[in-house]
Amino acid sequence: MIRISESYIEIINSFLDDYIERRELGDEIYTPLNTLLNEIQDFFSEVYLDFNNSFLKKSENEDITNFLIYHSARNLKLTTIKVIDSFRLAKVRALNPKVARQLKSFIEPLIKFLIFLKLMKQESFPKIDMLSEELEKFRSIAKEKDFLCNLDEELKYDKITHKEFRNLMNSIREINLAEFH
Amino acid sequence: MKYFRFSCDTNILISSAFYYRFKTLPEIFREGVVYDFSIFTMRYFERILGKKGIKFGILPPSTLKELNLIKPKIILKKLEERFSNDQVKFRKALNELSSLLNRVNDNLKRVLKIFNKGKAYINDNRVRKIYKKVDNMYKNFITQSINMKEEIKKKVEDHINNFYARYFQNMEAYQEIEEAKETALQTQIIRLSKKNKTVKENDKEILSEIIYERKRCIQENTHFRNNLNFYFITEDTHFSRKYNKRFKIFSTPITTKIKELFDIDSVRAKQFTELIFNKKLNLER
DSSP states (O other), X not given: OOOOOTHHHHHHHHHHHHHHHHTSOOSTTHHHHHHHHHHHHHHHHHHHHHHHHHTTTSOHHHHHXXXXXXXXXXXXXXXXXXXXXXXXXXXXXXXXXXXXXXXXXXXXXXXXXXXXXXXXXXXXXXXXXXXXXXXXXXXXXXXXXXXXXXXXXXXXXXXXXXXXXXXXXXXXXXXXGGGGO | OOEEEEEEOHHHHHHTTOXXXXXXXXXXXXXXXXXXXXXXXXXXXXXXXXXXXXXXXXXXXXXXXXXXXXXXXXXXXXXXXXHTTOHHHHHHHHHXXXXXXXXXXXXXHHHHTTEEEXXXXXXXXXXXXXXXXXXXXXXXXXXXXXXXXXXXXXXXXXXXXXXXXXXXXXXXXXXXXXXXXXXXXXXXXXXGGSGGGOOOHHHHHXXXXXXXXHHHHHXXXXXXXXXXXXXXXXXXXXTSOEEETTTTEEEOHHHHHHHHHHOEEEEOHHHHHHHHHTTOSXXXX
16 A cells, blocks of 8 residues: 655655755654654565565565565665654754755655555566666665665664674675576 | 786676675685685776776676576575574564675675676677577587597597507506596586586577677777687686596686687686786786
8 A cells, every 4th residue: 555645755845945945954854754764664564574474485586576675675764764863963963954955855766766665566567677776776866865874874773783794794605606597 | 918808607796796804815715715706806807997997897788687686596595594484583684684685786886887788689680690609519519418428438448448458457447547537528518418507598698698799899999809818707617617626637628619619718717816816917908
């Protein structure tokens, strides 16, 4: 079910315009941003449950697709958390509203990516390539606007230690890649 | 020294993105892991791109297309292997693997910068023509492979009877060694007759695209004519040489044929790293 609409973009943009004009950040933006985050988290939980219930029970391609939707939703969630954190940090440090300008050009891709993922979840056509490409586009824009979590932040948000991550990376290297080719 | 360009298969490309820390060259050669050779090669050409602004790599479209599918396959394999029966760890594993995929994608994005994207699409008539030649080459090898063991046996027997019989008392042992040695030399061909070692369509398509890219390189740069080494880095035995530890020899009939017919040097990741290490590559544009 797609609840969020493009009208969100207008609401958030009107606050951002105000901050840019006043050259000062306010607190009003947190309400729509937190609502958006809740919406993303609900979607993320839904995606997780679906994946957990279907993993290894359907085809390999479906498992890959479901993982990519989960992976994309997680990226979306982490990016939205970083957006909110960036506002908090800028407010605490009383910085100029650069972050508002950055979000103004990023809020539309962010919400559209959520809508895209929701649509993809409902569709049954092959979508591995499309999901991979759209996620990379989203991550590139997020990086350009300074809203993409780096590895440290990503691991911190999900309480993953560097040691665990390093061990995982090393264990992947034990896999014989020839069997996938 | 001849000019050079290189390409690689999907596995080399993906393995070059799986790293947490970089190893030193002595470590890399000591451990001899394909992942590390691939990482070193890509890092080296990233530096060359930074310093000289030259892209020596060329990637055919089929390799790029395979990337999207193989990356999550590897992730799922890990997920299945370690956590599918543990609900609590399953979620943690998903998040860890998701972080890992982000890291690998970021690394790949950087690695891909050292390559020019190829223009050879397998549906293009020019590439299809090359494909027919490649396909014929493998069909001939497969035909050869079917009776190869018997042929080796006969060849060795004749050889021994004709020349060495009088010098050796233990003929059977000698014959076994000679047969094993000849088999090792022909491993590349013999493997083709095994069920799980057949050459996939996709592999032949990738080789055809690489051959086309080499031709295109020469057409676009006339000074490359008769003066270009085109390397294809791959760990697939139906492309690059296979080492036999017992006799310390390489099986190379397919690799040699690919060079002879198409002028492509199929090399393993370690071989290519050695070329870099020994300064055997001409780094001029």
